[in-house]
Amino acid sequence: MNRNNLILYIGILIFGIAAPFIFPAFKVQLSILCVLIVLATTWNIQGGEMGYNSFGNILFYGLGMYLCASVQVGMFFPLAEWTESGGEKTFVHTPAQFFQGMAVGLVVAAVVPTIVAGLIGYSILGLRGHYFAICTLGLGVAAGEISGGIEIIGAGQGFTTPPFPDVGNLESRGEFFYFLSFFVLILTFIAVRGIYSTRFKLILNAIRDNEDKAEAMGIETMKYKIVGWMISAFFCGLAGGIMGGLVGYIDSTDVAFDGREMGVFMVLMAILGGKGTLWGPIIGATVFHIFKEGFWTFFLGWQYVALGVLIVVIVIYFPEGIMGWLREKYPQRFGEVIDEKDRKAQVELK
Amino acid sequence: MVFQYPMISVQACLDGILLGILFALIAYGMALQWGVMNIINIAQGDLVILGGYIAYFMYLYGIHPAWGVIVSPIIMYFVGIAIYKLVINKVVDRDLFISILATFGISILFMQLMNFAFGADVVLANSDYGTTMLFDSNVVLPNSKIFSAFISILFAICLVIYMKKSKLGRAIRATAQNARAAKILGVDTEKVYAATFGINAALCGVAGALISITFTIHPYMGLPYTIRSFMIVIVAGLGNLPGVAMSGMGLGVFEEFADYILGTEFRIGSVFLLLVLILVYRRFKLSRKREYLK
Numbered sequence A: 001m002n003r004n005n006l007i008l009y010i011g012i013l014i015f016g017i018a019a020p021f022i023f024p025a026f027k028v029q030l031s032i033l034c035v036l037i038v039l040a041t042t043w044n045i046q047g048g049e050m051g052y053n054s055f056g057n058i059l060f061y062g063l064g065m066y067l068c069a070s071v072q073v074g075m076f077f078p079l080a081e082w083t084e085s086g087g088e089k090t091f092v093h094t095p096a097q098f099f100q101g102m103a104v105g106l107v108v109a110a111v112v113p114t115i116v117a118g119l120i121g122y123s124i125l126g127l128r129g130h131y132f133a134i135c136t137l138g139l140g141v142a143a144g145e146i147s148g149g150i151e152i153i154g155a156g157q158g159f160t161t162p163p164f165p166d167v168g169n170l171e172s173r174g175e176f177f178y179f180l181s182f183f184v185l186i187l188t189f190i191a192v193r194g195i196y197s198t199r200f201k202l203i204l205n206a207i208r209d210n211e212d213k214a215e216a217m218g219i220e221t222m223k224y225k226i227v228g229w230m231i232s233a234f235f236c237g238l239a240g241g242i243m244g245g246l247v248g249y250i251d252s253t254d255v256a257f258d259g260r261e262m263g264v265f266m267v268l269m270a271i272l273g274g275k276g277t278l279w280g281p282i283i284g285a286t287v288f289h290i291f292k293e294g295f296w297t298f299f300l301g302w303q304y305v306a307l308g309v310l311i312v313v314i315v316i317y318f319p320e321g322i323m324g325w326l327r328e329k330y331p332q333r334f335g336e337v338i339d340e341k342d343r344k345a346q347v348e349l350k
Numbered sequence B: 001m002v003f004q005y006p007m008i009s010v011q012a013c014l015d016g017i018l019l020g021i022l023f024a025l026i027a028y029g030m031a032l033q034w035g036v037m038n039i040i041n042i043a044q045g046d047l048v049i050l051g052g053y054i055a056y057f058m059y060l061y062g063i064h065p066a067w068g069v070i071v072s073p074i075i076m077y078f079v080g081i082a083i084y085k086l087v088i089n090k091v092v093d094r095d096l097f098i099s100i101l102a103t104f105g106i107s108i109l110f111m112q113l114m115n116f117a118f119g120a121d122v123v124l125a126n127s128d129y130g131t132t133m134l135f136d137s138n139v140v141l142p143n144s145k146i147f148s149a150f151i152s153i154l155f156a157i158c159l160v161i162y163m164k165k166s167k168l169g170r171a172i173r174a175t176a177q178n179a180r181a182a183k184i185l186g187v188d189t190e191k192v193y194a195a196t197f198g199i200n201a202a203l204c205g206v207a208g209a210l211i212s213i214t215f216t217i218h219p220y221m222g223l224p225y226t227i228r229s230f231m232i233v234i235v236a237g238l239g240n241l242p243g244v245a246m247s248g249m250g251l252g253v254f255e256e257f258a259d260y261i262l263g264t265e266f267r268i269g270s271v272f273l274l275l276v277l278i279l280v281y282r283r284f285k286l287s288r289k290r291e292y293l294k
Helices: A003-022 A024-050 A057-074 A079-085 A095-124 A129-147 A172-196 A199-209 A211-216 A221-247 A252-256 A262-273 A280-298 A303-317 A321-329 A340-349 B006-037 B044-060 B065-091 B096-118 B143-165 B167-177 B179-184 B189-214 B219-236 B241-262 B264-293
Strands: B131-134 B139-142
Touching: A003 A024, A003 A172, A024 A057, A024 A172, A024 A199, A024 A221, A024 A262, A024 A280, A057 A095, A057 A129, A057 A221, A057 A252, A057 A262, A095 A129, A095 A221, A095 B264, A129 A252, A129 B096, A129 B219, A129 B264, A172 A199, A172 A221, A199 A211, A199 A221, A211 A221, A221 A252, A262 A280, A262 A303, A262 A321, A262 B096, A280 A303, A280 A321, A303 B065, A303 B096, B006 B044, B006 B139, B006 B143, B006 B167, B006 B189, B006 B219, B006 B241, B044 B065, B044 B096, B044 B189, B044 B219, B065 B096, B065 B189, B096 B219, B139 B143, B143 B167, B143 B189, B143 B241, B167 B179, B167 B189, B179 B189, B219 B241, B219 B264, B241 B264
Parallel strands: none
Antiparallel strands: B131 B139
């Protein structure tokens, strides 16, 4: 890590800690941004580095969301009665119970999806290319439809997560969730950055470039694919758990297993920023979130039309993303040396 | 339950077969564009629903919805050409994932535009065809379902003959075999692609009109039809028409039984789960083959 990078990281850290006090009105938006960055970054482990374009990471996100909320309620009160009472609160968490439940819930929300990813990984990750993409799409939708039929977690009418306890300060809910999501974001960034500087990333790239060849070179590709997916699942589950508490209400197909919205967002953000780069998904998520919020406010009701057009435009015209565009424009910044002679020759050839 | 009341099984089987023929028609369109252009169209189901709305609107204006079977494909053909010109021709020779994502965008766009234009109500076009009773009126078959299965088979046969005999059909088949060679031999592949997508959209229009007569349509119901047709195509394989018909009917029967046994709320979920299971089964079968080759 050189000095410029260190200054950059410290700057971002300071900005991240100060942000809720500079923009007190945007605390919820900033927390959602953190969650979106986590989702995009972890999607990039599959889609960008490994070449397995998954629509199914929403499965872990939704699973984490349901698990965190269920554990938080189920630790202290009967879960079935809670969901039956719906919006009316017959049970109230004390602050200690709330935070205790949240902590345990987040651990469960992170661990269980990881185990699930490990279990289904062997069968799902054996699929290649578009079969994998459609299969994971099916997984996400199936999970949404099935959880919409299970009574104990609210079935079709949804599941209200425990409301934030009264700790004497109106601002504390936003601050709590902001710092929680920011902490998870930092955790994700450190983990992903650590991964990307090891041999593991090179193996993932080898799988992306030519899986059969990588296997022929003696790499146990399946093992690395499953581990990569489990890492994604871990952070997706965490992000889902936080998002459930933040939104305060879980619906099977509109909030938790929302393949139409969140499931596409994470793919789109990673592609917009640039697949297969560390900073791409982060930039992509930030740009996308700002754009989306602006658009959503001005074109209320037309947001999905705009989303559809946006997907088509990004996919067709910016498949390389912002980082890819920067890389083409300023290759020196990325440590690429350009042979001027070769370049001229190529221009002449064109 | 299924074994205690055999008539329910008969009912489910017949319903499933009639439904499956419709699925097979949609899947045939899917197989066509997959084989020729190598794209997977996630918006397939939304084209079906759009075709259904055309028939529904004819019904609203007092025309018998069965005429939708003729009007809807004509309109949908041009919708298909328009989609091809705007989006698909830019993704044809790119990565398959790009086509999946781009058509996913189109799907969301269509879904929402239909929601604005036609409202979020579940609608159906009533055809007044009555019902047929079988086995001492233990099995009830609406005539509209029989009609729709008959029309589907008719369209499929017409299309197969068209593909075999006509000039465009031959050009499409040649492009599917080898696009580059076809180009060298004077086939305008761009036109062939556009026509393929148009024919696919027209097939979706027919299926949609039939679905609006026999079942219900809703702007958000498109994705399950895409998944069903994808499933049928991967089970049957590309360019295997009897296989498409058989696996379509099999899927229809499966769905009806899942509906009876698990309950209607798990119907769509079971379809998606079946997709995952089929893909996983296929993966293990292929990997065994690979090990054998080693």
